[in-house]
Amino acid sequence: MSAARGFSALAKTPEERRLLGSAIAALAERYGLATKVAREPELAGILEEFIGRLQRAFGSLARVRGKRILDIGSGSNSSRSPVTGKRTAQFEPWFSRLVLELGGEPVALDAGDLAGETFIHHRVDLGKPGALDFLPAASFDGVQDSRVFGSPEFLAAYPSRGDHAHIKAELARQERRVLRPGGVLIHTDIA
Numbered sequence: 001m002s003a004a005r006g007f008s009a010l011a012k013t014p015e016e017r018r019l020l021g022s023a024i025a026a027l028a029e030r031y032g033l034a035t036k037v038a039r040e041p042e043l044a045g046i047l048e049e050f051i052g053r054l055q056r057a058f059g060s061l062a063r064v065r066g067k068r069i070l071d072i073g074s075g076s077n078s079s080r081s082p083v084t085g086k087r088t089a090q091f092e093p094w095f096s097r098l099v100l101e102l103g104g105e106p107v108a109l110d111a112g113d114l115a116g117e118t119f120i121h122h123r124v125d126l127g128k129p130g131a132l133d134f135l136p137a138a139s140f141d142g143v144q145d146s147r148v149f150g151s152p153e154f155l156a157a158y159p160s161r162g163d164h165a166h167i168k169a170e171l172a173r174q175e176r177r178v179l180r181p182g183g184v185l186i187h188t189d190i191a
């Protein structure tokens with residue numbers, strides 16, 4: 001079965017089936033998605049989760065086209081698994097890659113290696129006060145933070161639980177600041 005056909009059941013309309021088919025085929029060709037899913041089957045569940053989040057946030061995958069989307073803690077080509085502590089394909093920047101293939105304009109933020117990715121990306125330490133100040137206010141149609149706070153990288157940089165509440169409060173403030181009126185919080189792990 002091709003990588004694209006495995007995800008097509010998530011499409012809700014013929015238009016979504018076509019869009020998803022071509023996006024997944026591009027992810028397979030450009031980033032070896034099928035080989036990586038065969039090696040790490042959990043990656044399929046992560047992509048399904050991202051597809052569902054975009055459908056719920058924008059009403060349809062077709063509406064992702066032209067949307068500027070901030071991906072906070074996007075994953076990277078050096079990101080590690082919280083389970084094994086080793087580098088994993090699961091936490092490559094799949095959300096931003098998917099948004100790009102659907103015609104959106106992702107902006108990814110991560111402390112890890114994003115060299116070679118063809119969307120806009122910035123290496124930032126999300127725990128530093130003011131780390132997101134360089135992003136203009138009201139400049140995004142959608143924002144997500146996902147799985148940052150339990151990651152090995154975050155827990156190594158900020159082992160003290162006392163820091164977490166401040167960092168989350170600052171990130172929540174920045175998410176509200178950078179969203180345009182009518183923009184959507186696609187997903188957050190900030191309680």
Ligand SMILES: C[S@@+](CC[C@H](N)C(=O)[O-])C[C@H]1O[C@@H](n2cnc3c(N)ncnc32)[C@H](O)[C@@H]1O
Nearest residue numbers: 073075076079110111125126146147151153154
């Ligand atoms: C588990 S991955 C999540 C990837 C993706 N967002 C997802 O939901 O699958 C967590 C990411 O957060 C990044 N990260 C953790 N702490 C960070 C920090 N202080 N500054 C920037 N990025 C950080 C890691 O480099 C890693 O790529």
